[in-house]
Amino acid sequence: MKMKQTLLAAGSAIAALGLAAAPAFAQDAPPPTLNSGDTAWMLTSTALVLLMTIPGLALFYAGMVRKKNILATAMQSFALCCVMSIVWMVAGYSIAFGDGGGLNAYWGGLGKAFLGHLTLDSLSYAVPESVFITFQMTFAIITPALIVGAFADRMKFSSMLVFMVLWSLLVYAPVCHWVWGGGFLAGEGVLDYAGGTVVHINAGIAGLVACIVLGRRHGYRQENMAPYNLTFALIGAAMLWVGWFGFNAGSAVAADFRAGMAMLVTQIAAAAAAISWMVVEWIVHKKPSVLGIISGAVGGLVAITPAAGFVDPMGALCIGIAAGVICFFAATSLKKALGYDDSLDVWGVHGVGGIVGAVLTGVFAVEAIGGTAGSMGQVIKQIEGIGATVVWCGVVTFILLKVIDMVMGLRVTKEQEVEGLDISLHGESIQ
Numbered sequence: 001m002k003m004k005q006t007l008l009a010a011g012s013a014i015a016a017l018g019l020a021a022a023p024a025f026a027q028d029a030p031p032p033t034l035n036s037g038d039t040a041w042m043l044t045s046t047a048l049v050l051l052m053t054i055p056g057l058a059l060f061y062a063g064m065v066r067k068k069n070i071l072a073t074a075m076q077s078f079a080l081c082c083v084m085s086i087v088w089m090v091a092g093y094s095i096a097f098g099d100g101g102g103l104n105a106y107w108g109g110l111g112k113a114f115l116g117h118l119t120l121d122s123l124s125y126a127v128p129e130s131v132f133i134t135f136q137m138t139f140a141i142i143t144p145a146l147i148v149g150a151f152a153d154r155m156k157f158s159s160m161l162v163f164m165v166l167w168s169l170l171v172y173a174p175v176c177h178w179v180w181g182g183g184f185l186a187g188e189g190v191l192d193y194a195g196g197t198v199v200h201i202n203a204g205i206a207g208l209v210a211c212i213v214l215g216r217r218h219g220y221r222q223e224n225m226a227p228y229n230l231t232f233a234l235i236g237a238a239m240l241w242v243g244w245f246g247f248n249a250g251s252a253v254a255a256d257f258r259a260g261m262a263m264l265v266t267q268i269a270a271a272a273a274a275i276s277w278m279v280v281e282w283i284v285h286k287k288p289s290v291l292g293i294i295s296g297a298v299g300g301l302v303a304i305t306p307a308a309g310f311v312d313p314m315g316a317l318c319i320g321i322a323a324g325v326i327c328f329f330a331a332t333s334l335k336k337a338l339g340y341d342d343s344l345d346v347w348g349v350h351g352v353g354g355i356v357g358a359v360l361t362g363v364f365a366v367e368a369i370g371g372t373a374g375s376m377g378q379v380i381k382q383i384e385g386i387g388a389t390v391v392w393c394g395v396v397t398f399i400l401l402k403v404i405d406m407v408m409g410l411r412v413t414k415e416q417e418v419e420g421l422d423i424s425l426h427g428e429s430i431q
Contacts, residue, residue: 032125032126034127034128035126035254037255038125038126038127038254038255039126039127039128040255041250041255041259042127042135042253044246044250045246045250046138046246048242048243048244048247048250049138049139049142049243049246049250050081050138050141050243051239051242051243051246052138052142052239052240052243052246052247053077053080053141053142053145054077054078054081055236056236056243057077057142057145057146057236057240058077058078058236059232059233059235059236059239060236060237060240060294061073061074061076061149061233061236061344062074062229062232062233062236063227063228063233063234064149064152064227064230064233064291064344065343066225066226066420067228067229068420068421068422068423069152069420069421070228070229070232070422071422071426071429072421072422072425072426073148073152073421075157076145076148076157076160077148079161080141080148080161080164081145083161083164084137084140084141084144084168085137087165087168088141089114089115090113090114091114091169091173092168092169093136093173094108094110094111094112095107095108095110095173095174095176095177096108096136096140096172096173096174096176096177096180097112097176097177097181098110098112098181099111100177104183105184105187106174106178106183106184107177107183108177108182115133118133124253126253127253132253135250135253139176139195139198139199139247140172140173142199143168143172143195143198143199143203144167144168144172146199146203146207147167147203147206147207148160149207149344149345150206150207150211150342150344150346150347151207151210151211151214152343152344153343153417153421154214154217154412155210155214155410156410156411156425157421157426158408159405159409159410162404162408163210163400163401163404163410166400166404167396167397170396170400171393171396171397172198172202174392175197175202175392175393178388179192179198179385180198185385185388188384188385189372189381190381190382190384191306191307191358191361191362191365191370191372191378191382192306192358192361193248193251193262193305193306193307193309193310193361193370194247194250194251194262194305194306194308194309195305196302196303196306196307196354196357196358196361197306197354197358197385197386198389199305199350200302200305200350200351200354200357201354201358201386201390201393202389202393203346203350204346204349204350204351204352204355205347205351205393205394205397206393207342207347207350208340208342208346208347209393209394209397209398209401210397210401211341211343211346211347213398213401213402213405213410214401214411215411216340216341217341217417218417230290230291233291233294234290234294237294237298240301241270241297241298241301244266244270244301244305245263245266245267247305248263248266248308248309249262249263249266249308251308252309258309258370261309261312261369262308262309264316265307265308265311265312265313265315265316266301266308268304268313268316268320269300269301269303269304269307269316269317269319269320269323270300270301271297271300271320272316273297273299273300273303273320273321273323274296274297274300275296276320276322276323276325277292277297277299277324277325277327277328278293278324280324280325280328280329281328295327295331295349296327296328298349298353299323299324299349299352299353300319300320300323300353302323302350302353302354302357303319303320303322303323303327303356303357304316304320304323304357305357306354306358306361307360307361307364307365309369309370310361310364310365310370310372311361311370312364312366312369314364315363315365315366316364318360318364319356319357319364322360326353327348327349330345330348330352331345331348332348334348335347355386358382358385358386359379359382359383359386361378361382362375362380362381362382362383363378363379365378412424
């Protein structure tokens with residue numbers, strides 16, 4: 001009798017375990033469901049990031065050039081917003097977030113070209129895929145728009161458009177896939193929460209190569225090339241700052257605790273970098289400038305971008321302080337020593353700021369926030385990610401510029417440059 005009871009008990013236990021396990025196996029991969037709160041936040045974030053390019057970046061850059069080039073500079077941002085939207089729809093999204101089969105470590109293929117796969121109820125994470133596509137489109141818009149600041153005042157509008165279309169497909173979209181689309185950098189554990197590598201290092205390197213290939217502006221260091229309207233630049237910088245909350249907190253693709261922390265650390269880093277740039281400039285040049293403090297704020301925003309979903313407030317403070325100081329010297333002393341004409345300091349702020357942020361992400365990452373703790377091993381991974389981006393972007397950008405120069409020319413004539421691009425390229429002027 002005792003043996004029988006034991007066997008019955010064992011059988012009951014096994015049956016209970018089986019019943020308990022069955023739902024678990026059935027729920028291993030539950031289908032994603034729409035979350036209206038996350039969707040509302042992502043719709044808002046998408047609008048905020050678009051605000052960064054038009055009017056944010058358009059005003060920021062237009063305010064820092066000379067009067068004769070204000071409209072041409074703003075036109076570049078607006079036109080790129082239009083062109084990159086179509087490029088992203090046609091092939092960019094597919095290359096970045098598609099499945100490249102055997103080559104998936106490096107590119108996503110063309111299976112999602114023209115968004116032919118998209119249906120009304122397609123989901124990414126817990127939001128409509130249409131929203132995710134548009135959110136990522138705004139990143140694909142602002143990245144090439146950032147580059148134009150490096151060669152402001154001297155590239156042909158037609159050549160700029162051709163270059164940016166090709167660069168977006170051959171550089172931006174593949175690097176985006178490497179990091180966010182399941183490519184090899186993601187597989188190696190490189191951390192880039194919202195675009196330190198994908199957006200800012202990419203744009204910084206492309207800008208540096210472009211300004212070197214085109215050469216200096218006529219009259220560089222001989223004529224007064226001071227910004228014409230720092231009020232425009234200040235308003236543009238303020239819009240960039242506000243829009244950056246969509247950029248960083250939106251990269252959570254959810255309205256959750258991590259998005260809230262990303263918003264907080266973004267504010268802290270931007271403020272810290274603005275202050276540190278201002279203080280260093282005050283010490284070196286004896287006066288704090290409007291251009292300096294807004295440049296510092298943007299440098300801090302750049303540096304916190306890769307780290308926003310991985311660091312705590314103290315880490316953000318350290319990243320911001322470091323970015324303000326290092327970007328100041330990169331945009332002033334380093335540029336002067338090497339002699340390149342990066343008109344609006346795209347390399348000094350975005351390239352250098354992105355590198356500072358990417359490396360320090362490996363230092364200050366907090367496991368409880370992003371699942372990875374800061375360590376020397378993580379720093380090495382971050383440096384590997386930086387290296388891969390710098391090499392690919394630098395080489396492909398150089399080749400594209402050289403080919404375009406041979407086919408249609410890159411630079412406006414000296415007469416057009418002296419007259420100003422507003423009149424010579426667009427037939428308009430600021431009265």
